[in-house]
Amino acid sequence: MAQQIVGGGFPLTLWARRPETLEPYEDTDASVASTPAELGAASDVVGVCVTGDADVEDVLWRADGVLQGMSAGGVVVLHSTIHPDTCVRVAEQAARRGIGVIDAPVSGGGGAALRRKLLVMVGGEPEHLALCRPVFDTFADPVIHLGPLGAGQKAKLVNNLIFTALVTVGLETFAFADELGMDRNALAQVLSHGSGGSQAAAILARSGFDTTGLRQAVKNLDKDVRIVLDVARGMQASEPAHIVELATGTLATLGGDGAVPAS
Numbered sequence: 001m002a003q004q005i006v007g008g009g010f011p012l013t014l015w016a017r018r019p020e021t022l023e024p025y026e027d028t029d030a031s032v033a034s035t036p037a038e039l040g041a042a043s044d045v046v047g048v049c050v051t052g053d054a055d056v057e058d059v060l061w062r063a064d065g066v067l068q069g070m071s072a073g074g075v076v077v078l079h080s081t082i083h084p085d086t087c088v089r090v091a092e093q094a095a096r097r098g099i100g101v102i103d104a105p106v107s108g109g110g111g112a113a114l115r116r117k118l119l120v121m122v123g124g125e126p127e128h129l130a131l132c133r134p135v136f137d138t139f140a141d142p143v144i145h146l147g148p149l150g151a152g153q154k155a156k157l158v159n160n161l162i163f164t165a166l167v168t169v170g171l172e173t174f175a176f177a178d179e180l181g182m183d184r185n186a187l188a189q190v191l192s193h194g195s196g197g198s199q200a201a202a203i204l205a206r207s208g209f210d211t212t213g214l215r216q217a218v219k220n221l222d223k224d225v226r227i228v229l230d231v232a233r234g235m236q237a238s239e240p241a242h243i244v245e246l247a248t249g250t251l252a253t254l255g256g257d258g259a260v261p262a263s
Contacts, residue, residue, distance in 0.1 A: 001047070001079075001106075001113045001139045006030045008138035013042040017050075017059075036062070037069030045132050046070060047077045047104075052223060053086045060090060072098025075128045081105045081157065081220070083227050084150030085234075087123070091149055100128040103149060105156035106140070113139040120144070121159075123151030157228035164221045165246035166200035167214060171253065173201060174209060184209060211254060218254040225251065 006012040006028050015033040016022050022032055033039035036059045040046055046066050048056055056078060060066045066076065076094055078087055078101065091101035102124030112118045120140040122129055129145055136143050146155050173196075177187045188205035191197035207213055225247050232239055 001049070001110075001118070002030070003028075004113055004116065004139035005135055008135075010135060010138070013039050015039040035064040035069075036060070036066045037064045040066035040068065040070030040074075043070065044074045045077060045135055046074065047079050047135075049079045051080065051220070053080075053082045056080050056082055056086060056090065061093065067094060067097060067099065070097070070099055075100040075102060075131050077101075077132055078103045078153075079106055081160065081224055081227075082153060084123075084153045084231060087150050087153060100125065100131075101149065102128045102132065103152040104132070104136070105152055107156065107159060117141050121146055121152040121155040123147055123153065124149045154228075154231065157224055157231065160221060160224040161228050161240075161243060161247055163200055164225055164250045165243045166198045167204075167250040168246045168253065170198060170201035170204045171211075171250075174204065215254045218251060221247075221254075222251050 002012065002014060002025065006025070012028075012030040013033050014022055014025060014030050015036050015038070025032070031042065033042060048059060048066070050056055050059060058065070060076065070076070076090070076099060078090065082103075084103070087101065087103045094101045102122055104120050104122045104124075106113075107119040107121070108117060116137075116139055118140045120136055120143045122143060122145045125148075126145065129143075133143060144155075146152055173191075174184050174187070177184055185205065188201065191201050192205075203214070204211070225244075229239065229244070231237075
């Protein structure tokens with residue numbers, strides 16, 4: 001995303017908790033801030049791309065955080081996949097400084113961003129999205145505005161719940177194909193064009209049916225399943241029991257404990 005932004009001609013300031021992640025930008029026009037506050041002071045739009053709720057709150061609220069430096073009229077974009085309630089807390093704090101907030105989690109990975117095809121799911125005020133959209137257009141298509149603050153997070157969380165469930169469907173599909181004496185790669189080609197295909201099955205096939213990458217992602221998948229079920233309980237929504245069962249099975253298979261909280 002950052003590569004596309006700077007490549008699109010926007011003045012870009014970067015800050016990272018791990019300095020080595022900034023090395024690819026040494027030969028670009030991007031500037032590097034020494035603190036999140038310095039980044040905030042240099043930016044009208046700040047995209048936050050960290051792992052979880054506590055990480056988001058840390059880089060925004062700490063003594064040298066983004067909100068300490070950012071001027072009124074700017075917009076903070078929460079690209080992290082977090083609880084919608086966290087988005088509301090952040091927005092309340094930011095509003096006291098005249099700063100807008102939208103949640104804009106993404107799906108598709110770095111490859112999609114480089115093709116300008118990253119999916120961005122947005123919740124928040126239309127005028128805040130309008131300020132950010134030219135930046136989003138450097139790496140995203142589509143950008144979908146789903147409603148008020150937190151709506152983007154709900155969409156991403158449901159997406160990740162379904163993806164997690166479909167990993168089990170994909171694993172069982174290819175195991176079933178083995179028992180039928182079918183070629184897994186040939187079946188994967190069929191599924192990529194057929195009505196029974198899914199992104200989960202495609203990812204498994206592209207990896208050579210190696211789950212190492214998915215195992216590395218299991219901690220985040222587990223986090224997202226837990227959050228979406230907490231959101232559902234808070235809204236007194238019915239839990240999609242069969243989907244949750246499949247997702248729990250995936251987490252257990254990939255190395256998580258599968259201990260999704262009971263409703």
